[in-house]
Amino acid sequence: MSILELTAVELGKRIKTGQVTVEEAVQASLDQIKKAEQKVNAFVTVDEEGALRRAEEVQKKINRGELRGPLAGVPAALKDNLCTKGLLTTCCSKILYNFVPSYTAEAVLHLERAGAVILGKTNMDEFAMGSTTETSAYGETRNPWNLDHVPGGSSGGSCAAVAVNECFYALGSDTGGSIRQPSSFCGVTGFKPTYGTVSRYGLIAYGSSLDQIGPVAKDVTDCAAILEAIASYDPKDSTSIRREDNRFTEALVDEVRGLRIGIPRDYFGEGLNPQVRDTILGAADVLRQKGAIVEEFDLSLVEYGVPAYYVIASAEASSNLSRFDGVKYGYRSPSYKDLYSMYKKSRSEGFGPEVKRRIMLGAFVLSSGYYDAYYVKAQKTKALIKRAFDQAFQSFDVILAPASPDTAPRLGQSLRDPIQMYLGDIYTISANLVGLPGLTVPCGTDSSGLPIGMQLIGDCFQEKKLIRAGFAFERSRCYQGPAMAKELEQSTPNPYVGEASSAQGSIWEKGGK
Amino acid sequence: MRKEYETVIGLEVHVELATKTKIFCACPTKFGGAPNAHTCPVCTGMPGALPVLNKQVVEYALAVGLAVNCQVNQCCKFDRKNYFYPDNPQNYQISQLYLPICYDGFVEINTEGGSKKIGIHEVHMEEDAGKLIHDEQGERSLVDFNRSGVPLIEIVSEPDMRSAQEVIAYLEKLRMTIQYLGASDCRLQEGSMRADINLSVREAGAKEMGTRTEMKNLNSFKAIGRAIEGERQRQIDILESGGKVVQETRRWDDHQGISIAMRSKEDAHDYRYFPDPDLPPVEIRDDWLERIRQARPEMREEKRRRYQEEFGLPQYDAEILTSWKKIADVFEETTAICGRPKEVSNWLMVEGMRLLKEKDMDVEGLDFSPENLAALIRLVEKNVINRTVAKAVFEEIFWSDVNPETYVEEHGLKVVNDIDALARVIEKIIAENPQSVRDFKKGKKKAAGFLVGQTMRAMEGKAEPGLVNQLVKEQLSLL
Numbered sequence: 001m002s003i004l005e006l007t008a009v010e011l012g013k014r015i016k017t018g019q020v021t022v023e024e025a026v027q028a029s030l031d032q033i034k035k036a037e038q039k040v041n042a043f044v045t046v047d048e049e050g051a052l053r054r055a056e057e058v059q060k061k062i063n064r065g066e067l068r069g070p071l072a073g074v075p076a077a078l079k080d081n082l083c084t085k086g087l088l089t090t091c092c093s094k095i096l097y098n099f100v101p102s103y104t105a106e107a108v109l110h111l112e113r114a115g116a117v118i119l120g121k122t123n124m125d126e127f128a129m130g131s132t133t134e135t136s137a138y139g140e141t142r143n144p145w146n147l148d149h150v151p152g153g154s155s156g157g158s159c160a161a162v163a164v165n166e167c168f169y170a171l172g173s174d175t176g177g178s179i180r181q182p183s184s185f186c187g188v189t190g191f192k193p194t195y196g197t198v199s200r201y202g203l204i205a206y207g208s209s210l211d212q213i214g215p216v217a218k219d220v221t222d223c224a225a226i227l228e229a230i231a232s233y234d235p236k237d238s239t240s241i242r243r244e245d246n247r248f249t250e251a252l253v254d255e256v257r258g259l260r261i262g263i264p265r266d267y268f269g270e271g272l273n274p275q276v277r278d279t280i281l282g283a284a285d286v287l288r289q290k291g292a293i294v295e296e297f298d299l300s301l302v303e304y305g306v307p308a309y310y311v312i313a314s315a316e317a318s319s320n321l322s323r324f325d326g327v328k329y330g331y332r333s334p335s336y337k338d339l340y341s342m343y344k345k346s347r348s349e350g351f352g353p354e355v356k357r358r359i360m361l362g363a364f365v366l367s368s369g370y371y372d373a374y375y376v377k378a379q380k381t382k383a384l385i386k387r388a389f390d391q392a393f394q395s396f397d398v399i400l401a402p403a404s405p406d407t408a409p410r411l412g413q414s415l416r417d418p419i420q421m422y423l424g425d426i427y428t429i430s431a432n433l434v435g436l437p438g439l440t441v442p443c444g445t446d447s448s449g450l451p452i453g454m455q456l457i458g459d460c461f462q463e464k465k466l467i468r469a470g471f472a473f474e475r476s477r478c479y480q481g482p483a484m485a486k487e488l489e490q491s492t493p494n495p496y497v498g499e500a501s502s503a504q505g506s507i508w509e510k511g512g513k
Numbered sequence: 514m515r516k517e518y519e520t521v522i523g524l525e526v527h528v529e530l531a532t533k534t535k536i537f538c539a540c541p542t543k544f545g546g547a548p549n550a551h552t553c554p555v556c557t558g559m560p561g562a563l564p565v566l567n568k569q570v571v572e573y574a575l576a577v578g579l580a581v582n583c584q585v586n587q588c589c590k591f592d593r594k595n596y597f598y599p600d601n602p603q604n605y606q607i608s609q610l611y612l613p614i615c616y617d618g619f620v621e622i623n624t625e626g627g628s629k630k631i632g633i634h635e636v637h638m639e640e641d642a643g644k645l646i647h648d649e650q651g652e653r654s655l656v657d658f659n660r661s662g663v664p665l666i667e668i669v670s671e672p673d674m675r676s677a678q679e680v681i682a683y684l685e686k687l688r689m690t691i692q693y694l695g696a697s698d699c700r701l702q703e704g705s706m707r708a709d710i711n712l713s714v715r716e717a718g719a720k721e722m723g724t725r726t727e728m729k730n731l732n733s734f735k736a737i738g739r740a741i742e743g744e745r746q747r748q749i750d751i752l753e754s755g756g757k758v759v760q761e762t763r764r765w766d767d768h769q770g771i772s773i774a775m776r777s778k779e780d781a782h783d784y785r786y787f788p789d790p791d792l793p794p795v796e797i798r799d800d801w802l803e804r805i806r807q808a809r810p811e812m813r814e815e816k817r818r819r820y821q822e823e824f825g826l827p828q829y830d831a832e833i834l835t836s837w838k839k840i841a842d843v844f845e846e847t848t849a850i851c852g853r854p855k856e857v858s859n860w861l862m863v864e865g866m867r868l869l870k871e872k873d874m875d876v877e878g879l880d881f882s883p884e885n886l887a888a889l890i891r892l893v894e895k896n897v898i899n900r901t902v903a904k905a906v907f908e909e910i911f912w913s914d915v916n917p918e919t920y921v922e923e924h925g926l927k928v929v930n931d932i933d934a935l936a937r938v939i940e941k942i943i944a945e946n947p948q949s950v951r952d953f954k955k956g957k958k959k960a961a962g963f964l965v966g967q968t969m970r971a972m973e974g975k976a977e978p979g980l981v982n983q984l985v986k987e988q989l990s991l992l
Contacts, residue, residue, distance in 0.1 A: 083561045103554055200563060205560075235565065237565075238793055318595075319605050319785070323602065324560075368783050371786075
């Protein structure tokens with residue numbers, strides 16, 4: 001088995017025992033990135049020099065016994081909406097094309113303390129608004145399972161990078177399914193924790209009440225270890241929650257006997273691709289055979305989730321994104337007459353169409369005369385949806401659901417019909433509205449070979465139940481990445497000659513210009 | 514014939530709180546410092562930065578709210594007020610609209626017609642904005658975020674005031690209350706207290722409110738008085754000539770004594786308020802509220818009574834000294850050092866107030882040390898200097914906080930107590946003024962006074978007048 005095929009935790013063990021050096025692992029990732037990027041475009045910034053420098057530093061700390069955790073020395077990637085001090089952070093928007101943060105996001109600091117080596121920043125839908133990674137200002141990411149398809153989104157870059165072995169794991173963010181849906185499309189494992197578990201400090205906000213950072217990796221074990229590293233109470237984030245139970249790796253036990261798993265009938269009706277349905281119900285059978293109690297039930301209110309979500313997320317986004325105005329940082333239109341024309345032109349030229357659509361939608365639902373009819377009503381709907389889940393969790397430990405109605409669509413297919421794209425979020429957004437944890441675990445492929453992931457949803461703070469169910473399930477099968485990952489690894493080196501110019505040295509930036 | 518009009522006034526008062534750090538980050542609130550020296554990712558609106566509420570802001574807001582008899586929203590929230598302006602780094606201001614911390618209170622003011630209650634609609638917390646600096650050449654504007662995120666409370670009154678006198682009485686009362694609570698220094702000139710005036714007029718006896726205007730840029734009580742009179746007159750003139758008052762925001766130009774329209778209701782912003790998702794509701798539990806109640810410092814009335822009882826001061830003194838927290842503080846600190854409360858009171862009330870009035874100075878600007886005043890009082894007590902000299906020294910202390918001992922020493926202001934030396938001077942004065950001596954002998958007692966005065970002059974004030982008087986009379990009686 002090559003280094004690249006290892007999971008993060010397996011690699012960590014080999015680094016600890018000296019079988020693999022940190023530099024070897026980092027170099028292997030960088031080589032794979034060089035080969036894969038022209039096809040996949042999962043990264044927007046690769047910090048080769050920084051990663052190699054950091055590899056040396058981490059190796060020394062490991063040798064001195066200062067770093068002992070399971071992730072020490074393991075190369076990772078970060079979604080480009082996580083602030084990294086000194087390293088370009090664009091949210092894949094033109095409006096932040098040159099933004100270099102003065103500080104590092106809290107979750108990333110935790111990863112660094114755990115000994116992570118950051119390879120670079122991954123592609124995403126602009127400001128995390130989109131379900132395909134096609135709204136990125138720096139070109140779409142392609143699905144390593146089939147380059148004609150999207151990787152999903154908005155954390156499509158993180159998921160594709162993990163799938164194609166460019167990194168061992170990545171961080172993503174999930175506002176309405178942005179970790180769980182692309183994880184399903186790319187055949188990787190993605191975890192959105194309970195709202196408040198991971199500090200949002202340094203995550204460039206889309207919908208503040210919904211955003212949560214989480215891991216994307218090859219299996220549940222990795223996800224549990226990464227979440228354990230990044231979960232923490234942070235006094236800098238007022239929505240952060242002090243939790244005692246964040247030893248998530250403790251839940252990695254292959255035992256689901258007596259675990260009550262609910263299958264919401266409303267999630268398996270019209271609009272769901274039958275192949276996806278059958279694959280997920282097949283996964284439910286696996287868990288049943290292992291002793292879980294699997295039952296169907298009616299969740300209710302499912303159809304109200306999407307409208308409530310788009311009202312709340314857009315409202316918050318319209319306000320969160322108002323700071324991008326060309327005054328302090330980021331893009332400023334080269335020609336303007338006065339202050340207001342500077343605002344108008346900078347924002348018109350700096351934001352892409354999907355972001356503008358959501359800013360306008362958000363400004364509309366908050367405007368006087370419409371606030372009660374839209375925003376307040378959406379908040380009430382959210383409260384009702386929460387009640388429906390509270391009720392479900394009285395009977396079940398875990399809810400098993402699809403992560404998306406379909407497998408990854410072809411490039412260009414989704415953006416033609418935004419409403420249809422929004423409706424694709426139907427199975428994932430409730431977890432964000434209610435703050436619930438959700439875990440996507442690969443469970444099969446469709447007839448064309450595109451991955452299907454199942455989604456496990458738990459009650460707030462019940463991540464461990466999800467980890468247990470996911471871990472038990474994946475024990476029944478072995479992880480399989482896309483064929484391309486191996487093909488690229490075995491191909492001859494193909495030095496990266498993308499848009500990055502040599503003048504930028506060994507930091508390749510697709511923004512920044 | 515002109516009709517009788519009634520003026521209806523409501524106030525929005527912004528008060529900058531005396532916290533050491535900003536409302537949502539740990540940056541200092543202190544004045545001075547290079548532009549953007551007191552900033553961080555939070556108060557400059559950097560992507561990904563998040564606000565964390567400063568508890569002291571809640572405590573000050575509660576203290577003020579309770580002091581103005583408000584109800585408390587024990588679960589209050591912050592809302593975002595969205596508008597674009599470069600002094601506002603996030604392009605939204607974090608404020609409170611839907612659930613302000615305190616509401617429905619009143620303050621009692623004394624007016625010519627007796628006491629009157631002015632309703633308080635609400636007290637809410639919010640953040641201040643930065644400052645735009647326009648380049649001299651007009652080529653560009655710069656922004657300084659040092660003030661961005663400085664905590665404010667806004668106190669919104671009901672439209673219960675009817676005259677400039679009532680407005681000023683209300684503001685004086687608010688200011689005194691807040692200063693006593695230590696929640697702010699409330700300096701109008703420096704902008705740590707700012708009042709916007711909502712004013713309308715209506716025919717006397719009318720039930721309906723007239724159309725109101727909002728007046729901004731008022732930075733002294735005098736300006737407020739003039740602005741109210743000016744705006745009242747302007748609105749009456751419009752109505753008298755058959756016109757209609759336009760609802761708008763106006764800016765008072767105290768220099769010219771006129772107001773200028775800033776923006777009308779039509780171009781009013783839609784602020785798209787909504788609850789800030791970055792800040793959970795603030796829960797104010799009973800025990801916290803009780804602690805705030807318990808921690809309330811001595812307020813003016815209590816202090817006044819105590820001054821009369823503990824220090825035996827006359828009511829008049831106690832009233833004056835307590836009318837400014839700052840003066841009361843100086844009084845108490847000085848008395849603690851040198852005792853003699855009545856003497857301290859006299860210096861502050863007579864000389865101190867005189868100087869303040871002469872220079873039209875803000876009491877908050879007082880910054881001499883009580884130690885120096887106490888030392889001055891001791892010098893007088895020990896007859897080291899006489900009262901005339903002491904007054905001059907007080908003035909030096911008042912302006913430059915000089916150490917009176919050093920000052921008296923350096924300027925040779927000590928009383929000359931050498932009787933022989935003094936007697937020689939008096940002999941000389943008597944010899945030089947035979948006419949006065951003749952007048953005295955004829956029974957003109959005033960003549961002695963003249964000779965005393967001449968002696969004091971010759972001594973450059975450094976003699977004890979009582980002693981001089983005694984010596985002059987002794988020498989005259991010998992003639």
